Amino acid sequence: MTQRYTVLRDVRGLHTRDPFSGRVPAPGLESFGPSPGVTTPPEPRVDVADLSPRDIRDLSRDPEVAAVAPVMPVQLMKPSGVDATTAATSAWGIATVKADTSSCDGTGVVVAVLDTGIDASHPAFQGVELVQQDFSGSGDGDRNGHGTHCAGTIFGRDVGSTRIGVARGVRKALIGKVLNDRGGGDSDSVFRAIQWALAGGARVISMSLGFDFPGFVERSISQGWPAALATSRALEAYRGNLRMLDALMAMVNARVAFDGGAVVVAASGNESQPQFKISVAIPAAAQGVISVGAVERAANNALAVASFSNTLPEVCAPGVNVLSAKAGGGLVALNGTSMATPHVAGVAALWWQALKGSVPMVRAQQVVARLSSSARTDGFASGVDAADRGMGLVTAPP
Template sequence: MSRQNMAGPFEAAISEREGTAPSNAKIEVESLDKRDIRTLSRDPQVRAIAPVMPITLVRPVDMEGTQPEPEAAATGPTWGVKAVGADVSALTGSGVTVCVLDTGIDAGHKAFSGVTLVQKDFTGSGNGDKQGHGTHCAGTIFGRDVDGTRIGVARGVTKALIGKVLGDDGSGSTDGILSGIQWAAVEQNAHVISMSIGIDLPGFVRQQVEAGMPADLATSAALQAYRANVRAFDALMGMVRSREVFENGSVIVAAAGNASRRQVNPDFEIGVEMPAAADGVISVAALQQPARALQVAPFSNTFANISAPGVGVISARLGGGLLSLNGTSMAAPHVAGIAALWWEQILTTAVPATTARAAVVAKLLASATTNGFAPGVDPADRGVGLVQAP
């Protein structure tokens, strides 16, 4: 039985061990009582302690009338690849290592032909994708052309890390995300990490209620656990950034979340969810393209850092072929792919390795465009604008 399906006092502790490599984070999961927590909290090597919470993929959204069928799509670049300028960029992501933390990958899909895939399972369900979500996201970042359709933003990437942090049912736990980030950034030295996942706060409440806790107490416990996990993610992000003194550092990109409901009422919107809201993570909103101008998708959470195509995004389908999906899950991989292009450019310049990540982030955000948006689009919803390739 996986931890995410169990009620119990499981806690994830992030520590930084002395005498090891700089910022060598260690993530441990134990069943702790209050005395244990008090003892650990006094340990100067322990950076954060947080209850293990359930996570889930940021599920695609049905939007009738906005999804072009893959069979009807013209050959050539998808609208997302063209919108971000990847189709006219001379850069391909060559020499850049990207990581996708998601449901795994369909390694046999032709979109990933020629790519070295380093897979690691953090769920206990084994490598491989049974959901299709991770396969679709990976296709947008570095997928090769499929039957004449270009789906990949950075199709020159030849090495990709695939961290399976969501099981075959699309769920996981926060310690899996934390461990996945630590594996990719610290152990594998990934240049770019992409996440289209979110903490399942309602699921945590439901777990506690099913275990016998009154609903009001379960809600309070969930909020306290969420707060502790925010601190844990921030602590890990700080440790990852501190490695830049010794390594190239990692640009971490995440989907903002699909919980807003502007199609019902313009005021029905919520802010960026975790882990996209963690300190140092680039959060991504989803854009749609009606007849004339870009708009923020009605489901896209507000206060994102940047935006990218997220409606009618065609990418790799589990088992072969192509599939069109909607969501901030589909937007984040566009930004991850553009980050890979900026990394390629920075790596060929005289920028010191210790400032390379900061330079990539600066280029990524500063080059975004606000051209092409419909009048009245709220800057808080679209961030600095539509991500653009170098």
């Protein structure tokens, strides 16, 4: 019996005396410098194959194989719409993260948005080189709207007299369509898109999506698996994909010494409820990924954590009543950690630009350190749990 798996390899070749010493280290043991004798950065390659248990055993003996995980469904972090009577008329998140007073605009920084694609004809993206790649099988473009909205918050130009973009000086963006027009996809598309974004020189990678555990259970049941076994199978797949993400992020971190690496940002999830808290989901839960929670404006313009935002994020950003580009033209306000994540991606681009003049080569962990150290905890309403807001509200460089 075979099952569809994603296989992550490091195909750079081994440049060490010991043929195993150049392998990607176990998560948590990765180094930010090259190992002795390693002369090239890791080169992740993602393959997909139908494998039997014997095939998996054989792959585990291959020194180039870093991880193997069952393919599982992914879906966008589904946002909720905003009632027209209360919809924002300005992108309040821009000022909240202090992008409006920053001396930086993201010039020279390449960003990647892995989502539902983009409406390339939208005025918000005029003058931006958009490199599109479809991993979903549904073709380039955005017939869902989620990816267009997220991209607009990261680097969108002004629409009319309304500013929507945090880093509106970005000149090149990699648009990986990993979710189809209904907002669904498979994990292998995400892994292949991350590989593609790294190869394309992305310095910031933004993902507002989640791995669909319930969807995997339902898929298995539809294939005849008993419910209990389908749940166990989904847990195995979830665990395997988390390890796959950890291994891939270890490769991303190992590239830092060679080309600076990339900052990877992901939504924490929209699964919490006022009386129930759910922790950060994958891919945001992977080591080295910046997980993002959502905040909203409360009374007296104080900030509160949105009730839907998953707990234990690393940082937070505006994610309620966020105004950005609408596929087909115009603007629309949406709620979700999906909307908070591009604020953080945009601020990361600003910090990357800010550091360029002070160091010979900007490295991803330097940008991450600035995101963390500059996060603000003032301005929150009383009673906000630190576990829900993380290190605080991301803030742009002065």
